[in-house]
Amino acid sequence: MIQALFQEKLHVLNVGLSSFADSITRAGGSVLQIEWAPPAQGQQEVGRALARLVNLLSVETANQTAFDAYQSAQPVLKGVGTAGQVLPNITERMILHSGPPIAWKEMCGPMKGAIVGAILYEGWAENLARAEAMASSGDITFEPCHHHNAVGPMAGIISPSMPVWMVTNTTNGHQAFCNFNEGLGKALRFGANGPDVITRLKWMGQVLAPALRASIELLGGIDLKPMMAQALHMGDEVHNRNAAASSLFLKRLISALLKTRTSAADIAAVVEFIAGNDHFFLNLSMAACKAMTDAAHGVPGSSMVTAMARNGVEFGIRVSGTGSRWFTAPAPVVDGLFFPGYSTADAAPDLGDSAITETAGVGGFAMAASPAIVKFVGGTPQDAIDNTMAMTHITVGRNNAFTLPALNFAGSPAGIDIRKVVDTGIQPIINTGIAHREAGVGQIGAGITRAPLACFTQAVSALAKLVSAT
Amino acid sequence: MARATKIIRNFYRDSVSLMQLSSTITKLPGVEQASAIMASPNNVTLLVEAGLLAKPVEAGANDLLIALQGNAEALESALTAAESALKQPSPSSTGNEQSRGMSPRSIEMGLGNLIGANLVLISTPGEYAAAEAFKALGLGLNVMLFSDNIEIKDEIALKRFAQERDLIVMGPDCGTAIINGIPLAFANVVRRGVIGVVAASGTGLQQVTCLVDRWGSGISQAIGTGGHDLHRDVGGMSMLQGLKALAADPSTSVIVLISKPPSPEVASKVLGVASGAGKPVVVNFLGADPDQVRRGNIYPAATLEDAAAAAAALANGQPPEARRASVPPFSITPLAPQQRYVRGLYSGGTFCYEASLILKKELGQINSNTPVEPGDRLSDVWTSQKHTVIDLGDDLFTRGRPHPMIDHRLRNERLIKEASDPEVAVILLDVVLGYGSHPDPAAEMVPAIQKARDLATKAGRHLAIMGFVCGTAADPQNLSRQETAFREVGVTLAESNAQAVRMAASMVLEAGAVGGRL
Numbered sequence: 001m002i003q004a005l006f007q008e009k010l011h012v013l014n015v016g017l018s019s020f021a022d023s024i025t026r027a028g029g030s031v032l033q034i035e036w037a038p039p040a041q042g043q044q045e046v047g048r049a050l051a052r053l054v055n056l057l058s059v060e061t062a063n064q065t066a067f068d069a070y071q072s073a074q075p076v077l078k079g080v081g082t083a084g085q086v087l088p089n090i091t092e093r094m095i096l097h098s099g100p101p102i103a104w105k106e107m108c109g110p111m112k113g114a115i116v117g118a119i120l121y122e123g124w125a126e127n128l129a130r131a132e133a134m135a136s137s138g139d140i141t142f143e144p145c146h147h148h149n150a151v152g153p154m155a156g157i158i159s160p161s162m163p164v165w166m167v168t169n170t171t172n173g174h175q176a177f178c179n180f181n182e183g184l185g186k187a188l189r190f191g192a193n194g195p196d197v198i199t200r201l202k203w204m205g206q207v208l209a210p211a212l213r214a215s216i217e218l219l220g221g222i223d224l225k226p227m228m229a230q231a232l233h234m235g236d237e238v239h240n241r242n243a244a245a246s247s248l249f250l251k252r253l254i255s256a257l258l259k260t261r262t263s264a265a266d267i268a269a270v271v272e273f274i275a276g277n278d279h280f281f282l283n284l285s286m287a288a289c290k291a292m293t294d295a296a297h298g299v300p301g302s303s304m305v306t307a308m309a310r311n312g313v314e315f316g317i318r319v320s321g322t323g324s325r326w327f328t329a330p331a332p333v334v335d336g337l338f339f340p341g342y343s344t345a346d347a348a349p350d351l352g353d354s355a356i357t358e359t360a361g362v363g364g365f366a367m368a369a370s371p372a373i374v375k376f377v378g379g380t381p382q383d384a385i386d387n388t389m390a391m392t393h394i395t396v397g398r399n400n401a402f403t404l405p406a407l408n409f410a411g412s413p414a415g416i417d418i419r420k421v422v423d424t425g426i427q428p429i430i431n432t433g434i435a436h437r438e439a440g441v442g443q444i445g446a447g448i449t450r451a452p453l454a455c456f457t458q459a460v461s462a463l464a465k466l467v468s469a470t
Numbered sequence: 471m472a473r474a475t476k477i478i479r480n481f482y483r484d485s486v487s488l489m490q491l492s493s494t495i496t497k498l499p500g501v502e503q504a505s506a507i508m509a510s511p512n513n514v515t516l517l518v519e520a521g522l523l524a525k526p527v528e529a530g531a532n533d534l535l536i537a538l539q540g541n542a543e544a545l546e547s548a549l550t551a552a553e554s555a556l557k558q559p560s561p562s563s564t565g566n567e568q569s570r571g572m573s574p575r576s577i578e579m580g581l582g583n584l585i586g587a588n589l590v591l592i593s594t595p596g597e598y599a600a601a602e603a604f605k606a607l608g609l610g611l612n613v614m615l616f617s618d619n620i621e622i623k624d625e626i627a628l629k630r631f632a633q634e635r636d637l638i639v640m641g642p643d644c645g646t647a648i649i650n651g652i653p654l655a656f657a658n659v660v661r662r663g664v665i666g667v668v669a670a671s672g673t674g675l676q677q678v679t680c681l682v683d684r685w686g687s688g689i690s691q692a693i694g695t696g697g698h699d700l701h702r703d704v705g706g707m708s709m710l711q712g713l714k715a716l717a718a719d720p721s722t723s724v725i726v727l728i729s730k731p732p733s734p735e736v737a738s739k740v741l742g743v744a745s746g747a748g749k750p751v752v753v754n755f756l757g758a759d760p761d762q763v764r765r766g767n768i769y770p771a772a773t774l775e776d777a778a779a780a781a782a783a784l785a786n787g788q789p790p791e792a793r794r795a796s797v798p799p800f801s802i803t804p805l806a807p808q809q810r811y812v813r814g815l816y817s818g819g820t821f822c823y824e825a826s827l828i829l830k831k832e833l834g835q836i837n838s839n840t841p842v843e844p845g846d847r848l849s850d851v852w853t854s855q856k857h858t859v860i861d862l863g864d865d866l867f868t869r870g871r872p873h874p875m876i877d878h879r880l881r882n883e884r885l886i887k888e889a890s891d892p893e894v895a896v897i898l899l900d901v902v903l904g905y906g907s908h909p910d911p912a913a914e915m916v917p918a919i920q921k922a923r924d925l926a927t928k929a930g931r932h933l934a935i936m937g938f939v940c941g942t943a944a945d946p947q948n949l950s951r952q953e954t955a956f957r958e959v960g961v962t963l964a965e966s967n968a969q970a971v972r973m974a975a976s977m978v979l980e981a982g983a984v985g986g987r988l
Contacts, residue, residue, distance in 0.1 A: 002638045002715040005588055005612055006691060010650040013580045015602050016593030016616070020655055023905035024591075026946070027659060029652035031591075032584040035573045038598050051604035054578060074479075223530075390572055393579050400557060401481065409483075423605070424575035 040422050040457040049464035053303065053419050058467060059321075062301035066320045067396045067415045070296035070304075070360070073169045075176070075288035077222040080213035084160025087148045087177055093124070094141040098156025098353040099311025100326040101144055104136055108312030108348050113191025113439020114155035115142070120193060121201050122159050128193070146307055146318070149294065150177035151286045151353035154189035154435055155312070162201070163209035167224065167287040169295055176294060178287035180204050183277040184443060189352075191439030203269075211270045214260035215253050222252055224288040228362065229401050231281070232412070237370035238285040239354055239363030240431040240446055245281035250274050286353065289360035296320050296415070301467055303460075304396055305416035308359045308428065308451055312351040312435075317455045319418055322462050329454035334434045336447015348437040350449050355430045361399045361414025364429035364448065365391045368406040373431065381406070387429050387448075388413065394420040394428065418463065421456040471502065472542035475527060476549045477509065478534040483556070488534075495536070495552045500544020506552060509535035577605050591654055593617055596642075600624040603639060607632050615641030615696065616655050622703060625696070629707040638711050644694035645672030646904075648679060656875065656906035659944035663688020665781045666722035668712035670695045670729035673818030674754070674774050676902060676940050678726055681778035681966055683942045684949075685793070687785045690722040691715075700732035706740050713740065717747035724784045725751045726777050730823070731758040744768050752780045752790065756820070757827045757842065773824060775966035797972045800962050803934045805895050805981040812974045813888040814859030814898035815881050817874035818940070821900045821967045822861035828968060832975035833857050839864050854888060859898070875907045882918035889922035889933055895981060896934040896974040897922070900967060903941025903952060910947060912955035919959050934977050936962045938970040 012031040014021040024031040040046035053059055084090055095118050097111055104112070112135070119131035119140070134140060145152045152158055156179070164177040182200060186192035216222065227248050234244035250271070257267060274280050290307075297306040302320035309316055316326040331349035338344070357363035367374065368388035371381040385406055391413040392398075398411030416428050427450035434445040483491075488506045495504035505522055507513040509529035517523040522537040529535055536552050538545050574580035581587055590606035592599050596619030603613045607628065615628075620642040632639045640647050646657040653659055658676055660683040669675035672694060679689050693716075695708035709727065716722045725747060732740065732755065744751040745766050752769045754777035760770035769790045771777035780790035812829060816822035819840065826836045826846075836842070837858040839851040848855060851866055862874040862881050874881050881899075888894050901911050908914060919935060926933035939956065941949040953963055964970040 002612065002636070002711055003718050005638075006650060006715070006719055006721065008588055008650075009586065010589060010652045011584050011587045012652070012654070013574075013577055013584060013587050013590045013606075013611070014593075015577060015590060015606075019906070020591055020593060020616070024652060024654065027653050027905065030584070030586075032574065032580050032587070034577060034580050035575050036594060036602075037575075038594075039576070039601070044597055044601070047598060047601040048604075051601035051608070054605040055608040055610075386572075393572070393575070393582075403483065420576070420578070423577075424579055426572075426575060 037425060039425065040460065041453060043457060046422065046457045046461050050419060050422050050460050053460065053464055053467065054423065056467065058301045059303055059419070062299045062321060063304050063396050063415070063417065066296035066299040066302040066304045069172070069299070070292050070415060071397070071399060071401070072171050073292040073295040074171050075167045075224045075291040076170050077165060077216060077224055077284060078168045079166045079216050080163055080209050081166045081177075082160070083158050083162045083164045083177070083179075086164060086166060087150055087158070090148055090160060091141060092160065093139060094143060094160065096143055096145040096148055096150060096152065096156065096158040097311060098145060098152050098154065098351065099309045100314050100316030100328050102142070102311045102313060104142060106313055108351065109437050109439045110191030110348055110351060110435045111155045111157070111312050113193050114157040114188045117188045117193030117197055118157045118159040121198050122161055144309070145353055146309055148177070149175055149290070151290045151309075151356050152179045152189070153181070153282060153286065153354045154352040154433070155191060156353050157188060161205065163205050165284055165287045167284070167291050169291040172295055174291065174294055176287045176291035178283040178290070180208065181277060181280050181283045183273070184279070186440060186442055190435045190442040192442060193440060207266050208270055208273060211257060211260060211262045211266060212253075214262065215256040218256040218259055219252070222249075224284060225401055227252070228285060228288060229403065232362070232366055232369040232402055233405055235370055235372045237363050237366045237373060237431060238281065239357040240433065241370050241373040242281040242285065243278040245285065246274065246278055249281050249284065282354065285362070286356050289356045289362065292360045293356060298323070303418045303463055305359055305418060308355040308430070309353045310350040310355065312348050315350060315452050315455060317451065317459060319459045319463060321466060322459060325462065327455045327458040327462070329452035332449050332452060334432055334447045334449040336434055336445045338434070338445035342436070342444035346436055346444055348435045350430075350432065351435050352432070354432065355451070358428055358430050359416065361395070361402060361412045364431040365395070365414065366402060366404060366412040367429070367431065368404045369412075371406070390426055391429060393424055394426050418456045418459045421453070422460050425453065427451050427453055471539060472545055473522065473524060474538045474545035474549055475523065476536045476553065477527065477529050478553070478556070481534040481556070483508070483534060491552060491555060494555065495538065495548055498544070498548045498551060500541035501538055501548050502540040504536070504538045504548070506534065506536045509533045577602065577611070578609060581609060588612060589614060589649065591616065593655070596620050599642065600628060603628050604631065607635060607637055607639070610635065610637070612637050613639045613641070614644055614647055614654055614694070615639060616644060617641070618643035622698060622701065625698060626704055629704065633707060633711065638693070638715075639708060640694045641696040643698070644696040646675050646692070647694040648689055648692040650691070653905050656902070656904060657692070658683070658904035658940075658942050659946075660942055661688035662690065664690055664721065664723040664785050665726060666690045666716035666719060666724070667692040667726045667728065668695060668709050668716065669693070669727070670697055670699050670709065671820040673902065673940070674728040674756075674820040676818075676904060677774040677821070677967060678728060678778045678781070680940050680942050681775060682782055684965060685778070685782045687782040690719060700729050700736050700740070702733040702736060706732060706736045709740055710743055713743050713747065717749065723749055724781050725749060726781045727751060727753045728774065728777065729755055731755045741765070741768060750784045750790075752777050752784065756824060773828070773968035774820070775968040797969060797976055798964055800973055802977060802980050803932045806892070806931050808892055809895040809931060809981070810978065811893050812857050812859075812896045812898060812978055813854050813894050815884055815888065816859060816861050816900050817863055817881065818900050818902055819861045819863050822859050824967055825859045825898065825971045828971045829857060829859070829975055832972075833978065839866060854891070860884070875902050878908065878911065878914040878918075882915065885918050885922050886925065889925045892929065892931065894933065896936055896977050898970060898974050899935065899937035899961070901937060901939040901941075901952065901956070903939060903945040903947040903949060905946065907947070912952045916955060916959050919961060923960065934962065934974075935960065936964070936970050936974050936977070938964045938967055940967070
């Protein structure tokens with residue numbers, strides 16, 4: 001009742017002229033100035049659509065359902081498979097890539113280079129020139145990893161005979177997949193496709209994959225969520241820093257690995273390979289995150305983001321309540337620190353499916369857990385905490401499983417709400433590596449980028465239409 | 471001695487948190503021993519050895535295990551307490567960490583930083599304002615919508631949306647309100663009291679509340695509705711809500727309603743609710759026939775001043791006529807024969823309209839940019855014709871320029887122009903104080919008034935400058951200081967607009983009579 005207002009102390013939120021707030025303060029009133037700017041980059045129709053969605057019961061309920069499904073997901077590493085055999089809807093001459101859909105001729109350098117490498121790896125062509133001709137001939141189908149329950153870092157290339165991690169959300173039985181991490185330097189995911197790259201990929205398929213498959217079988221699966229939670233307490237944010245998680249994984253793996261029929265030489269090579277790559281766990285983190293966010297997907301009315309992915313040209317998001325549709329905008333250039341000899345001019349635009357980690361409430365969202373990475377991306381530990389805190393304003397809730405010591409063990413902010421992003425203008429933060437714009441040079445730096453607002457404004461419009469239609 | 475255990479699967483917590491939790495549970499009544507741990511085989515063995523577990527449990531290192539020993543009846547509630555403590559966000563995630571964070575970027579975000587928020591004051595550009603208002607209402611907050619240029623269909627939709635949620639939208643284009651003693655937007659600092667006001671006019675609300683304050687009474691609530699609320703299509707939704715709220719408010723004993731005359735169906739709805747208010751209601755429908763309004767507990771008031779006077783009298787238990795408004799004594803300036811006209815230069819739209827109404831009765835046709843009679847519209851708003859009153863707050867004048875209550879330049883220029891016109895006898899001015907208005911209007915206007923006077927004197931004329939200051943002693947600009955400054959440059963001041971207008975009319979009529987005798 002309005003007369004109830006007369007019985008309470010007046011507390012005013014002031015949107016607009018700040019002098020009104022000053023007056024209320026001087027008159028002894030309680031007021032808070034909102035740092036207001038036209039939402040949705042000033043697109044009035046989106047702003048109005050958004051207004052009707054704010055605190056709308058059906059959306060709130062849907063988000064709670066989606067968030068609960070995300071939160072209760074239990075991603076367990078169940079095994080190692082071959083992409084062509086285990087990924088849903090994959091066909092013989094299909095290559096998967098990161099980000100939203102994109103045609104060959106539109107692809108960025110690293111993605112093209114990686115595709116050519118994959119063709120060579122598959123043996124579909126015998127040299128670079130023929131592989132390139134094949135890629136542009138239309139004989140090969142290119143589809144996003146996300147369309148096959150999979151994710152891949154950087155170029156995210158998965159071809160049929162590549163080994164993939166098989167992660168199952170034991171809560172709902174759904175699977176998620178990710179390719180293997182090759183290590184730093186010249187790697188397929190950065191578009192490198194020389195003989196050394198192909199040789200390593202072959203070794204990964206022929207030696208690494210069987211050894212890991214056998215080990216995981218012996219272990220009966222590995223719970224990934226607690227491992228990620230533990231790594232967050234050890235300075236990882238399990239996107240751009242996976243040093244602790246990779247160690248924890250190897251520690252868990254090693255006794256089982258020794259019990260497999262793998263030869264001593266191969267065991268040594270496998271251990272050396274994993275121990276030599278601080279990013280080894282990234283692809284497991286990504287598969288786990290994909291399993292968690294997929295659990296939240298497909299709740300009608302939900303404004304929770306279930307995927308953020310980049311193909312080096314476009315940044316795309318998917319939202320729980322808007323089905324399989326991608327909302328895209330040009331991929332931003334990453335603000336970061338570069339390895340000696342490189343600069344922004346060399347950088348490919350934002351690339352890779354690894355922003356699935358931020359979508360799942362880790363990575364940049366859990367930056368407070370990872371003071372070590374902050375310096376790498378240019379900042380102080382306080383900045384890391386501030387970044388995580390900023391994300392609390394655009395998320396549905398906190399992930400109780402991912403607690404952050406620097407925030408007195410508060411849960412990591414999780415479940416990006418497109419409404420809150422558009423209303424506040426706070427863009428989701430992403431910790432990421434930077435690839436060279438030319439194929440095969442590799443990683444040239446790392447930094448922080450932000451999901452483009454335009455993806456979220458489009459999603460708000462689309463969701464509003466769906467919600468008002470019901 | 472009984473035992474109880476609880477396993478929370480895949481729920482990781484660090485050991486320090488778990489030790490803290492264990493110690494908290496151990497302190498609960500009836501609990502002898504307690505431990506919360508991650509159920510690794512080693513930890514489980516320790517618990518068995520400690521007697522907390524009879525035998526190893528089916529759990530792993532990723533599962534959180536709570537084990538208790540104590541009185542059977544106490545254990546279940548202790549387990550529940552432990553579990554809810556685990557699932558609760560840590561203290562830092564609710565309070566302290568927020569305060570260090572970024573300033574709020576949205577209404578929803580602001581709600582997290584201002585506990586108990588109950589009203590949103592919106593003054594964004596009009597094209598975004600309706601959306602912000604919808605958000606506020608959706609979040610369960612009342613709205614004061616200062617912004618203008620909002621389509622009537624949006625106003626209707628907003629007010630319906632608000633009514634469904636038992637919230638109020640004051641506005642759009644609501645310039646002023648006083649809620650729980652707090653002045654909002656352009657409002658004056660008035661004494662609190664028993665008179666509640668609902669007004670579709672911002673300056674009307676300011677005039678009534680300031681006069682009530684000047685005469686020793688006070689205001690319980692002053693609710694603005696925006697100028698279109700009593701439009702037929704809007705149907706007076708906000709005024710009706712405000713009226714009902716004040717009728718139910720035990721701190722309000724007299725209600726004042728202010729508006730231009732509403733359409734007959736809206737008027738009858740408003741008066742119908744007013745007659746059931748159970749307390750006196752003073753109604754000032756500017757220019758309406760008092761007999762159409764008068765009934766039972768409803769007292770018509772012809773002017774804003776009459777409304778304030780009636781309310782103040784009723785608040786003191788006196789009949790509404792106890793305070794009679796009359797023209798204060800003033801000296802007649804000797805005028806030249808051709809000085810025949812009144813020129814009102816107003817910053818307040820309702821003051822201008824009220825001046826037209828009063829002057830029309832006394833002097834006949836009154837030209838204006840906002841005329842009472844459509845036929846009296848000035849063809850060129852920049853040039854006065856005969857008796858003219860101008861609302862300088864009209865959109866025509868404020869495009870790309872601050873409102874004349876904040877920026878006096880345009881009015882000062884017009885003042886000089888009118889003073890140069892040999893046919894002008896009286897210039898009428900309003901001065902509005904309060905929050906939002908210029909911090910020192912006298913300082914801005916006095917030099918222009920001086921200059922206007924000098925111009926007339928040099929041309930051999932005496933120019934009468936009359937007006938009133940709408941404000942209170944507690945306003946930041948201070949009423950008496952402002953009045954003194956204007957009097958010092960020879961401005962004849964009344965207490966109210968109605969009185970100032972009547973003075974101006976008398977001046978023209980009487981000086982004209984004097985002039986006729988010469």
